[in-house]
Amino acid sequence: MRSWLSAVATAGAAVTLAGVLAPGAALAGAPAPGALPGIPEKLPERSGCVQGSAVVVSQTPWQQVVLAPQRAWPLTRGDVPVAVVDTGVDAGSSWLGGRVEGAGKDCVGHGTFVAGLIAARRGSGGPFAGVAPDARIIDVPATDNTGESSPKRIAAAVTTAVGRGAKVIAVTLAQGRGGDLDRAVKAAAEADVLVVSAVTPADAEHGPVSCVPNVPGALCVGALGPDGRVAEPAEARTDLLAPGVSVVGIGPRGSGNFAGTGSSLSAAFVAGAAALLRAHEPKLTAVQAAARLRATAYRNAVGGAGGLDLYAALTTVGSGSSGQVVVAPPLPTYGPGKARGDGGAVRDALAVAAVFGGLVVAVGVGAVVVPRGNRRSWRPPA
Template identity: 40%
Template sequence: MRRRTTVLLGLVTLAVLLPPPAALADPTAPADGAGSGTTTLPGMPERLPEGQDGCTTHRGRPTSAAPWTRRSLGLDQVWKLSRGRGTTVAVVGTGVSAVPAVLAGRVTAVGAADRDCVGRGTFQAGLVAGASLPGQGFSGVAPAARILAVRGTGERGEPDPALLAAGVRKAAEAGADVITVTAPLDGSLPAVRAAMAAAVRHDSLVVVPAAADAAPRGGSGGDQGPPAPAPPPEALAVLDSGPQGTRNPLAPGYTRADLTAPGAALVGPGPVGDGKWTASGSSLAAALTAGAAALVRSYHPSLRADQVRERLLAGAYPGAGLPALDPYGAVSGPARPAAAAPAAEKPVALPEQTDTGAARSTALLVTAASVGTILAVAFAAAVLPRGRARNWRPGRYEADRRAG
């Protein structure tokens, strides 16, 4: 009896432990990286501070740790499909320095944009297309893409809406596949509308920050100023988020956003040397998204800019609020034809749910087979010992029935 009970318990345990349908791992769990207690990185400014006469000369600090975004964005997985080769991403901002090894040989500048006095544009370019080099965990999203540097601010990083709009137009006319900018674009300005028209004509996808990176200077503590203006409808507006997928409630406000992407405590190169810096803001989230767009355009070269925009939205992680950037989903997801309506009027499409009917049927068959096996073994465990005890002679009920 004890042996029979042990067998039954073992079978029941086996059935209970049959694996359920597999669940995807949480891609937003942060990996060990810079700032984990081993290396403290300097902060990259948006513009040179008042009183500083010279350009940024700090070389940053070396670190071999991988930033949290490498795991969060699943870069090692998507690089098996695309690394952005054959695409050009324009960074419209403070300029881009080609000195850092992660950008060496892949930066082309329009005018004087090859000089980055601040360092912010170089940092953004590194997020887009920084190379993956031995001995370091850092890499841009599209490490094989090329960078087109275009000036969109004053030399010290002073904001200039007219210069920013002109930079978008110049980048489009220069043939950039993707364009990202250092500050929000006001879609109501005639210069911005003209720049976006040029981008549409030249099939350039414009990726813009939905909010400012920091509150306006001169504001009181906790005063984030007015929200950023509504971006142009053709542009992909990106909002920053942290390692847990949330945004600081005190971060600058926004009017419209299409997507969220990592934008807190990011790691990137500076204008001098090969050390690393850290920075936060929506313009950096836009830079990461521009890198993802380069991956898509490289893997699907026949897609137009508006189709790439839709693919980034369709492949994103759906959430309670805005969808979250998923480079792998954008590259590998099913292609969808672009609608005839302007991009801003298209509803954000969530990824199609996976058909789980076959998996559900398989699970039911496995469960039924397991239950049947348990019942059969239980029956055998109850009957066989009694049969052996009678030397397989008929039982009392069978003998009485024959006698009658």
């Protein structure tokens, strides 16, 4: 039954996206193209800090249409500590409502954007909100004022986040790989902390496509676009996929919205989902929570990864001690070839509707024909 209901819900999202993402159309939830300022990952040397945005979106951003976090909020709003290992988080942000623990400074703005995707509450009259609006953010900066970092610096931030009581850690920087970072992530998993990291693309600075070590309790996340197709990158290990293209969020110094793209933002959504799950089922270990998020994802043809399904993760029954989901119903398709926006899920939903329709007709006919037949002892009418 859960898979049928998800197919119907997915069809609704597909219709919405089809209506607003036709070729040449503007992104749902954003004003005219280019009206939202972009959030950078790094700043040029000697540049000033990112200034606040005065633009507030008036429509629901596409990522909220797809993820539908409001379906989860009657169950939980994610009241657990989530560490953000990034450029810092603006503690004065009205969207985060005083729920930032730490230094609370962010010149680049990227860490505040990530924190907003995880935990922002609706503000300034706009519909944007984070996935887990009651999550408490632990600000653990791992860059300088321009956004530059290193695997060793990120490793130290992960260790600090564990020591400060985080239940979930979002590592949303391009981190490369290194012995210190690998050891820090393994130690976090052993301490029952779920580490969510972005799959970072190959470049001259960070080397090949990479993510945190493949250990239980750690997830690598890639980006999906509004059409449900993988945006970046497909070459590395990817455990989950989530929205990461033209995402609407918040920034430092102001109450307006920004836009951003990248797998770092996809990791933020999964970190928010992990917060919801760990708040809803506090007895789940980090290993079990990671397994639940993977097992309840929409199927995707790329490397076995699937698209994040918030509601399914919260409502699927039970996890065994090994972290494997005990009851995992069939899942609707979401991804290349059968993306939410290309009608695959719509066809599934229509098929379900046709079956139900047929049953209703059959029951209705039976309710009329059977009693009449019994009264005539099934003799043909005179």
